[in-house]
Each structure stands twice: as C-alpha cells, then as structure tokens.
Amino acid sequence: MILEINVGLDRVGVLPGRDAIELARATAELDGLELVGIMGYEGHLLRVEDPDEKRTQIEASMKLLEETRDAMRGEGLCCDIVSAGGTGSYQYTSDCPAVTELQAGGGIFADPMYQLQMGVTGLEYGLTVLATVVSRPEKHRAVLDSGRKTLSPDAHLPLVKNHPETEVVRMSAEHCELQLAGDAVDLTIGDKIELIVGYADFTTVLHDHFFACRGGVLEEVWEIAGRGKLQ
Amino acid sequence: MILEINVGLDRVGVLPGRDAIELARATAELDGLELVGIMGYEGHLLRVEDPDEKRTQIEASMKLLEETRDAMRGEGLCCDIVSAGGTGSYQYTSDCPAVTELQAGGGIFADPMYQLQMGVTGLEYGLTVLATVVSRPEKHRAVLDSGRKTLSPDAHLPLVKNHPETEVVRMSAEHCELQLAGDAVDLTIGDKIELIVGYADFTTVLHDHFFACRGGVLEEVWEIAGRGKLQ
Numbered sequence: 001m002i003l004e005i006n007v008g009l010d011r012v013g014v015l016p017g018r019d020a021i022e023l024a025r026a027t028a029e030l031d032g033l034e035l036v037g038i039m040g041y042e043g044h045l046l047r048v049e050d051p052d053e054k055r056t057q058i059e060a061s062m063k064l065l066e067e068t069r070d071a072m073r074g075e076g077l078c079c080d081i082v083s084a085g086g087t088g089s090y091q092y093t094s095d096c097p098a099v100t101e102l103q104a105g106g107g108i109f110a111d112p113m114y115q116l117q118m119g120v121t122g123l124e125y126g127l128t129v130l131a132t133v134v135s136r137p138e139k140h141r142a143v144l145d146s147g148r149k150t151l152s153p154d155a156h157l158p159l160v161k162n163h164p165e166t167e168v169v170r171m172s173a174e175h176c177e178l179q180l181a182g183d184a185v186d187l188t189i190g191d192k193i194e195l196i197v198g199y200a201d202f203t204t205v206l207h208d209h210f211f212a213c214r215g216g217v218l219e220e221v222w223e224i225a226g227r228g229k230l231q
Numbered sequence: 232m233i234l235e236i237n238v239g240l241d242r243v244g245v246l247p248g249r250d251a252i253e254l255a256r257a258t259a260e261l262d263g264l265e266l267v268g269i270m271g272y273e274g275h276l277l278r279v280e281d282p283d284e285k286r287t288q289i290e291a292s293m294k295l296l297e298e299t300r301d302a303m304r305g306e307g308l309c310c311d312i313v314s315a316g317g318t319g320s321y322q323y324t325s326d327c328p329a330v331t332e333l334q335a336g337g338g339i340f341a342d343p344m345y346q347l348q349m350g351v352t353g354l355e356y357g358l359t360v361l362a363t364v365v366s367r368p369e370k371h372r373a374v375l376d377s378g379r380k381t382l383s384p385d386a387h388l389p390l391v392k393n394h395p396e397t398e399v400v401r402m403s404a405e406h407c408e409l410q411l412a413g414d415a416v417d418l419t420i421g422d423k424i425e426l427i428v429g430y431a432d433f434t435t436v437l438h439d440h441f442f443a444c445r446g447g448v449l450e451e452v453w454e455i456a457g458r459g460k461l462q
Contacts, residue, residue: 011374011406012366043403135243143242148385149436149461172274173432174461175242201404205380205437208459228439228458230380230405 001033002081005068007040007061016040016064021071028077037081038072040065041103046088046118054119058092066098087111088118109200113156128161128194129203131176133187140180142187146195147174150206156198160184168195205230232264233312236299238271238292247271247295248302255303268312269303271296272334277319277349285350289323297329318342319349340431344387359392359425360434362407364418371411373418377426378405381437387429391415399426436461 005020006013014023020038028035042061048054065082072079083101085093090104106114110123129151135143151158153171160166165181176195180187187193197203204210205227212220235244236251245254251269259266273292279285296313303310314332316324321335337345341354360382366374382389384402391397396412407426411418418424428434435441436458443451 006368010368011403011408137237137241147461148433154379154385172242177242202379206459206461228437230378230437 001027001035002037002039002083003027003035005038005040005065007042007064007084008045009041009043011043013040016068017071020068021075024072024077025075035078037079037083037100038065038068039081039083039101039103041086042084042089042093043086046086049119051119054089055092055095058089059096062093062096062098066096069098087114088120091120106200109197111156111197111199112159113199117156125159125161125196127197127200127203129158129197131193131195133189133191133193134175136187136189139185142178142180142184144176144178144193144195145174146176147172149173150203151176151195151197152199152202152206154199154202158195158198161194161196163193232258232266233268233270233314234258234266236269236271236296238273238295238315239276240272240274242274244271247299251299252302252306255308256306259308266309268310268314268331269296269299270312270314270332270334272317273315273320273324274317277317280350282350285320286323286326289320290327293324293327293329297327300329318345319351322351337431340428342387342428342430343390344430348387356390356392356427358428358431358434360389360428362424362426364420364422364424365406367418367420370416373409373411373415375407375409375424375426376405377407378403380404381434382407382426382428383430383433383437385430385433389426389429392425392427394424 003024004013005016014020027033042058045057048057062084069079069082081100082098083103084099085102085104087104087107090102093099094102109127110125114120129146131144131146133142134145148171157168163184166184167179168176169179170177204224208224210222211218234255236247237244245251258264273289276288279288293315300310300313312331313329314334315330316333316335318335318338321333324330325333340358341356345351360377362375362377364373365376379402388399394415397415398410399407400410401408435455439455441453442449443453
C-alpha cells in the first residue's frame with residue numbers, strides 16, 4: 001500500500017510531517033499490509049497562470065513528499081514509490097527528482113480544458129464524439145443530437161472539429177446548439193460533426209466503448225469497463 | 232408517427248401554422264408512415280417565476296398545438312395525439328384541454344431542481360445516491376467518495392438527506408465535500424450518507440441500476456437499460 005499525503009489540495013490524505021510518519025509507522029506494523037510508498041496530488045495548482053509561479057508552487061508541494069519520504073526512510077520504513085501529478089501539472093511535476101510515478105491519466109486525450117486553461121503544451125486533442133445535425137432552424141444555427149447525456153460541458157465546452165470558427169452555444173439534456181460560421185453554414189440535416197470533448201473524465205463515463213482511429217481508419221473498439229463502477 | 236412542433240423552445244420541430252400543415256400533408260402521403268398526432272415541448276417556460284404568468288404563457292404555447300391540430304383535422308388529417316409537458320410544467324400543461332399526453336418523465340423523482348427552481352409542488356424527493364465518508368479533515372468538513380462521475384451537480388447541487396443544515400460545498404471528479412452542521416459534525420470515516428440528487432437526468436445515466444426502496448426496505452433492483460444509448 002501507499003499512503004496518501006495532503007500536499008495542499010486539502011481534500012483527502014494525511015498531513016505531511018508528524019501525522020504522516022506516525023501513520024506510516026503504525027501501518028508498517030499491521031499484518032497483511034506492505035507499505036511501499038506515498039502519493040500526493042497537487043490538484044490545487046493546475047490553474048496557476050504564470051508558468052514560473054506554477055513551477056515554484058509545484059516544487060514546494062513535491063518537497064513535502066520528498067521530506068516525508070526521507071523521514072520514513074530515516075525510520076527504516078520502505079518508500080520506494082512517490083506518486084504524484086495530474087495532466088494539468090505533469091509537465092512540471094515530472095522534473096521533481098523525488099517523484100517516481102506520474103498519475104497523468106487524462107493526458108492521453110489532451111482535452112481543451114488542459115490545453116486552454118492549464119497551459120499543457122505539445123499535444124493534440126484526442127477525443128471526439130460523433131454527432132448528427134437534427135435541426136437547421138436558421139442560416140447560422142444548427143442543433144445536434146448530442147446533449148449533456150452524451151457529452152459533458154462541465155469544465156470546458158466542446159469544440160467543433162474542422163470548423164474552428166463554429167461554436168457550441170447551448171447544451172441541454174439531449175441537444176447541442178451550434179452558432180455556425182465559415183463553410184459550416186452549408187451543413188444540412190443528417191450531416192455528421194465531430195465534437196472535441198472539452199474534458200474527457202465526465203464524458204467517458206457516459207459511454208460503453210472507445211472507437212480507436214488512426215489516420216481516419218477505425219482500428220480498435222475498446223470497452224470502457226470502469227464506467228459506472230465509481231463510488 | 233407524430234410531428235414535433237416548435238412551440239417556442241426554438242430547438243427542434245417545425246414551426247406551427249403553414250409549415251406544420253404542409254409537412255403534415257406531405258407526411259400523410261408517404262407509404263409506410265401513419266400520421267397520428269403532434270407534440271411540442273414548452274421547455275422555455277419552466278423557469279417563469281410568477282405562477283399566473285407561467286400559466287398564461289404555457290396556455291399560449293399549447294394554443295399553438297391546438298390550432299395546428301384543428302387545422303390538420305380541417306384537412307382530414309389524423310391528430311388523435313397531442314403530446315406535451317415536462318416535469319417543470321406539467322402541473323399547468325395538464326389543464327390545457329387539447330393535450331392528450333404528458334411527457335413528465337423526470338417527475339417520478341421530483342428533483343430539488345424542479346421543486347426549488349420551477350415551483351413543482353406536492354411531491355417528495357425520490358432519488359438519492361448512497362455515499363461514504365472518506366475524510367474528516369476538520370470539525371465542520373467531511374469528504375465523501377461520490378464526485379461528478381457518480382452524481383451530477385449540473386442544474387442543482389445535491390441536498391443531504393436527514394441533515395438539512397449540512398451543505399454540499401464542492402464537487403470534484405471523485406469527491407464531494409460537505410460543510411457540516413447540527414448532529415452531522417459527529418460523522419466519522421466510514422459512515423454512510425444519502426445525497427438527494429439535484430437533477431436526476433444527468434445522474435441516472437452514470438449508473439447501471441436503480442435500487443427501489445419502500446419504507447426503508449429494498450424491494451427491487453431495476454436495470455437502467457437505456458443508459459449509454461443516447462445519440
């Protein structure tokens with residue numbers, strides 16, 4: 001097992017320092033458990049805007065893990081694993097020497113939320129939902145068959161792939177409304193649109209499968225086995 | 232089939248009047264289709280605060296359906312079904328004489344959103360999620376194992392059943408934070424809490440089963456067969 005340390009997000013985990021060491025010592029004495037490390041999540045620092053300030057604060061947060069690791073080792077306790085990081089911070093956290101493992105799971109999709117709100121760089125958007133135009137009430141307005149039960153707008157609204165000037169302006173339970181611009185004004189009922197998911201976490205849990213494409217070709221269908229299993 | 236008429240929500244459906252009649256006439260001539268009625272959803276009126284004003288506006292919206300029905304019948308077209316209403320409006324829409332069918336599906340759960348934001352009366356909250364206390368960092372703060380992947384805060388935050396003074400103050404992907412008051416300050420890690428779902432639509436799609444209780448006894452387990460099937 002690894003102990004979760006509260007490095008500032010202030011949600012779960014034991015406080016670093018004396019509390020952490022006491023818990024580590026008590027845990028190591030329990031039968032049937034093997035203490036192998038610690039983890040901490042600097043989730044409260046994802047939205048620090050200035051890159052230098054973000055780096056400084058993340059380093060301070062990781063320092064708490066490093067000091068806890070050193071204190072554990074000083075007591076002869078095992079601390080081989082120091083796990084940290086999320087997609088919104090891993091490009092800084094990975095430079096912290098104490099960290100042995102990153103938890104940047106969402107990074108595989110590189111959502112607009114991470115790239116546009118948290119300064120994650122050098123990646124491409126990886127997750128879209130295929131939607132169909134079901135209504136064209138006005139020249140610059142289209143309604144799609146994908147609402148909040150299909151695609152979460154929480155954290156960041158979806159973007160419209162291949163139509164960067166066209167915007168999602170409203171999402172209700174079963175519908176998504178677009179303000180059309182550029183050549184998207186030629187869309188007609190039945191046309192397909194790819195919506196780039198703003199934040200994958202709340203959308204993947206709504207679906208049963210990923211359709212994995214490379215170069216426009218469907219290569220694999222993967223079951224989302226974990227959905228509905230939370231809590 | 233029934234035709235959807237745009238009665239003001241301005242999302243999907245054909246405009247009432249000439250457009251609707253032309254479409255009805257054209258539809259009735261198609262092989263393999265049987266036109267039996269119309270529907271319209273007054274979803275844009277759910278949040279009208281003044282009850283008299285809400286009734287007046289809903290009646291005007293339903294009048295559009297009634298006139299369309301009369302015009303269809305005048306042309307010898309079938310319009311036996313006039314379907315309308317949602318949970319936030321059905322207590323008014325059900326008084327409109329033209330309406331033959333209500334679509335108030337969410338009403339079965341009578342969510343806080345409907346009761347506290349849309350003036351739906353005379354019902355009890357019907358849907359909760361069972362959560363577990365996983366952290367008690369301070370005397371008046373508890374963290375639960377149910378976040379936005381388990382329970383949507385969209386539209387209305389969850390309420391805390393049996394602890395009306397205790398409030399949900401933050402929800403992240405996997406956690407829900409409570410500001411404790413009253414006897415809830417005695418909660419300890421491992422305790423169970425029932426969270427009253429603020430708006431059922433976005434929460435039921437996250438789960439595979441309903442657990443149906445009567446008088447505190449579990450009587451049935453129902454599969455949520457439609458989840459993940461939208462779009």
